[in-house]
Amino acid sequence: MKFTISRDDFLKPLQVVSGAVERRHTLPILANVLVQASADELRLTGTDLEVELVSTSALSGADEGQITVPAKKLLDIIRSFSDGAQIEFKASEDKVTIRSGRSRFTLSTLPAEDYPNIDDWSSDIQLVTSQQLLKDLMEKTHFSMANQDVRYYLNGMLFETDGGVLRTVATDGHRLAMSSCNLGQSGLPARQVIVPRKGVMELLRLLDDVEDEVKVAIGNNHIRVEAKGVCFTSKLVDGRFPDYRRVLPSGGDKIIVADRESLKQSFSRASILSNEKFRGVRLNLSPGELCITANNPEQEQAEEIMEVDYQGESLEIGFNVSYIIDVLNTLSGKKVKFTLAGSDNSGLMEDSEDESAVYVVMPMRL
Numbered sequence: 001m002k003f004t005i006s007r008d009d010f011l012k013p014l015q016v017v018s019g020a021v022e023r024r025h026t027l028p029i030l031a032n033v034l035v036q037a038s039a040d041e042l043r044l045t046g047t048d049l050e051v052e053l054v055s056t057s058a059l060s061g062a063d064e065g066q067i068t069v070p071a072k073k074l075l076d077i078i079r080s081f082s083d084g085a086q087i088e089f090k091a092s093e094d095k096v097t098i099r100s101g102r103s104r105f106t107l108s109t110l111p112a113e114d115y116p117n118i119d120d121w122s123s124d125i126q127l128v129t130s131q132q133l134l135k136d137l138m139e140k141t142h143f144s145m146a147n148q149d150v151r152y153y154l155n156g157m158l159f160e161t162d163g164g165v166l167r168t169v170a171t172d173g174h175r176l177a178m179s180s181c182n183l184g185q186s187g188l189p190a191r192q193v194i195v196p197r198k199g200v201m202e203l204l205r206l207l208d209d210v211e212d213e214v215k216v217a218i219g220n221n222h223i224r225v226e227a228k229g230v231c232f233t234s235k236l237v238d239g240r241f242p243d244y245r246r247v248l249p250s251g252g253d254k255i256i257v258a259d260r261e262s263l264k265q266s267f268s269r270a271s272i273l274s275n276e277k278f279r280g281v282r283l284n285l286s287p288g289e290l291c292i293t294a295n296n297p298e299q300e301q302a303e304e305i306m307e308v309d310y311q312g313e314s315l316e317i318g319f320n321v322s323y324i325i326d327v328l329n330t331l332s333g334k335k336v337k338f339t340l341a342g343s344d345n346s347g348l349m350e351d352s353e354d355e356s357a358v359y360v361v362m363p364m365r366l
Contacts, residue, residue, distance in 0.1 A: 001037055001063055001089075002037075002065075002089065002090045003059050003063065004061075004062075004089075005057065007083065007087055008083070009058065010078050010089075011075075011079060013044045013056060014055075014071075014074065016055040017044045017045060017053040017054065017071075020047050020053040020202060021033060021046040021071040021072070022049075029115055030047070030116075031070055031071060031072070032068035032115070033045065033069055033074060034046075034066065035067055036065075037089075038064050039059070040058065041058060042062070045115070048198075049116060050199070050234065050235050051198055052118045052232075052234070053202065053231070053233075055229055055231075057229070066112035067109045067112055068115050069096055069107055069109055070107060078098075081100045081103070085100045085101065087099070087100045091109065095108060095109060121219045121220070121222050122219055125189060125191055126216070126217050128213060128214070128215055129166070129181075129183055130211045131208050131209070131210050131227055132208075132209050134207060134225075135204065135208070135209065137181055140168070140179035140330055141169060142177075143330065144170040144177035146171070146173065146197075147172075152237065153194055153242075154173060155197045155237070156195050157170045158194055159192070159218070160191070161188040161191045163190075164182055164187075165182055166181055166183050167179070169241070171242065174361075175326075175359070175361045175362065176244060177327075177357070177358075178357065178359075179357040180357075192241060193236045194239060196234060196235070199235075203232060203234075206225075206227065206232060213227075214226065221236055248358070248360060249339070249345055249346045249360060252347075252348060253312065254310070255312070255338070256290065256338040256340070257308065257338075257352050258309065259334065260334060260335060263328060266292055266304040267281065267292060267321055267325050269304055270293070270302045270304045271321040273295070273296050273301060274294040274321050278320070280321070280364045281318065282317075283316070285314060285317075286314045287310060287312070288308065288310060289306070289307060289308065290306055290307075292306075316343055317340065317343045317347070333352060333353050336350070337350050337352040346362050347361050
């Protein structure tokens with residue numbers, strides 16, 4: 001196996017697939033990347049048995065073959081070469097030699113036949129959208145995913161198809177984020193799957209804010225996303241996601257509309273003196289005015305008063321300030337709408353001009 005390739009053509013696909021390679025591995029081969037060369041294409045694969053990433057680059061005049069090479073060492077070596085450098089990659093027996101200019105590296109290898117691959121599977125749902133739209137859907141909700149929760153089905157993101165709508169939902173039990181968009185693709189069956197947290201974070205890293213087409217295929221146990229030169233496959237979480245519709249509060253009659261940036265700054269300032277562990281702030285609402293207060297165990301206090309569009313009764317309610325700020329950072333509109341029912345009910349946050357994403361935050365007792 002032998003090929004010559006430019007640094008940039010080797011580095012880009014290598015960076016893509018390295019994201020799936022397991023840092024703390026039980027199988028030595030999982031620390032490797034699979035390198036496959038054909039006459040006109042270089043194909044690189046990385047996996048941790050849960051997520052698999054494949055990326056390709058054009059070749060010419062290569063000697064065909066396949067081998068697995070330590071991913072981190074290979075990435076560091078290719079990255080160290082100067083821009084525009086030509087790299088010669090040659091495999092023989094249990095070693096590969098990498099040359100560029102007067103530099104030469106020899107790495108140990110493991111046989112390609114031992115490299116695990118995600119089993120062949122068939123998809124029963126296929127949809128096509130743009131990278132930008134899919135990334136936007138996920139960015140609006142990913143921050144609400146749980147992290148290492150014993151309720152393993154919360155450590156990921158729900159993807160739901162319903163008619164022509166694609167919806168993403170994430171919750172950690174204290175807050176919930178939901179975003180949906182119309183794909184303009186009718187006839188999609190109603191289906192829910194949970195993509196694991198690592199898969200979500202890798203997808204967000206891979207997708208760009210471009211209109212380029214992306215194909216999504218969903219099977220019983222896997223999801224596959226194919227974009228230009230990249231194929232991402234992930235196992236699905238085997239579990240049942242909570243019924244998010246029951247969590248969405250209804251009947252809230254206290255509606256606050258405020259400038260998003262001003263509100264974010266007020267909460268950020270108040271959070272400085274909130275309890276580091278519980279992060280609670282108190283909201284006191286009165287017609288036309290919102291007062292935010294925070295206290296900590298050192299008896300220090302922060303108070304922020306701002307004008308808001310609110311005409312209802314006075315109300316006092318507590319929230320985790322970090323959850324509120326996360327939502328305000330995600331929303332992009334000028335105005336934010338906050339709907340409340342009472343001091344013991346969850347709050348509903350959304351962009352006042354755009355109802356495609358909604359956020360639920362549970363109240364805190366302070």
